[in-house]
Amino acid sequence: MPGIGGLSIANNLLANSASLNLNRNQAALGTAVTRLSSGLRINTAADDPSGLAIAESLQAQVNGFDQGARNVQDATNAAQVAEGALQTTTDILQRVRTLAVEGASDITSTDDRKNLQSEVQQLLLEVNRISQNTNFNGQNLLDGSHAGFQQQIDVNATITSNSDLAAGGTLVNSAQVSFVANDASVQDGTIEVQVAQLTSTTQGLIVSFFSSAANAVTSQVVLLSAGGTAANISVDNVTIGFGTVGTLDVGVTSFVKISQYVAAASNPNAPAFNFQSGAAEGATIQVGFINTSTNSLRVANVNLIGPQGAAGSFVAGSLASEDSIGQIDNALQTVLAQRSQLGATIVRLQEDLNNDNVASVNLTASESAIRDLNVGSETTQYTKLQILVQVGTSVLAQANQNAQSVISLFR
DSSP states (O other), X not given: OTTOOOOOSSSOHHHHXXXXXXXXXXXXXXXXXXXXXXXXXXXXXXXXXXXXXXXHHHHHHHHHHHHHXXXXXXXXXXXXXXXHHHHHHHHHHHHHHHHHHHHTSTTSOHHHHHHHHHHHHHHHXXXXXXXXXXXXXXXXXXXXXXXXXXXXXXXXXXXXXXXXXXXXXXXXXXXXXXXXXXXXXXXXXXXXXXXXXXXXXXXXEEEEEEETTTTEEEEEEEEOOTTSOOOOEEETTEEEEEOOXXXXXXXXXXXXXXXXXXXXXXXXXXXXXXXXXXXXXXXXXXXXXXXXXXXXXXXXXXXXSOOBOGGGXXXXXXXXXXXXXXXXXXXXXXXXXXXXXXXXXXXXXXXXXXXXXXXXHXXXXXXXXXXXXXXXXXXXXXXXXXXXXXXXXXXXXXXXXXXGGGGGGGO
């Protein structure tokens, strides 16, 4: 009869259809079980090829930021170790400066200065020990091996004490102190200018220069003209002019501290520390740690006693101590500048650490939106598939029984 299907035993079409759908639902149920047990929507590339690629790219960035945060913390710890060592160095230099101030008084005897110098020498040895032995994870911090680029330091002549003159003005004319900024021949030292009564009717200037490196004093007498003026002179390649001096100015003293030129250091063999602080190539922070040895700080030759004169005597002890005060001031300025830089670096590193953590959290959220499973939705799907598999199994069993109805036709 048209429109009515027949019975077939060659192909169990009903069972085939039920089996096909049952297999599909079984596979889907297996996927749902995998997702629910792993908590991930994407477990293999076949689950979502493009989604997997995006999720893995995001995960690579998350891992990079997490490791970058750990790197930043290590860098912060290293900077704090260096800063702590520099605090000790600062304390030592402060003590040496105090001893130099004590030695700069002429009431302090030569024997007293020898005792002061003994302590100074021990303290400077400790400065060197700190410079050589301060390290983090085996990396030396303060021996200059990671100094990186350092700016040049120009020659500087600072009038540390300038006496007023009876006729007005000052003993050293600040407008007439000149030098060449990059003159490498200029030495660290101190110029002392004193008004002296040379004869009963003549005044003059005694100009003494103490060289820190040579521990030597050179002096010259500058005669005054009839009007009480003196021509400009050159000491340690620094030109100095003077005011008009009179009888009432005898004993007046002024000091000029000279600091030498230090060339810029590019340090190609001692590059600054390079900290990988972010996830991407080139996301780095460079930090240089200067050499804080006594030679680099230019205090290795600090000598409160002064140069040795004839018959073993020591001369210009107070001037040597005066110069030591200036040398220590320069060293303190260098150390404090490094500490300030380290402090600023630590602040920057903390901001970088915060940025790494924020980026990691946000990227993790993005990666989670792609890869992670919506458990509520998947649970609903899992329940549906369970029911379909149970029903499909029952239907397949019934379909397999359906072909047996053909036998009744033979009765």
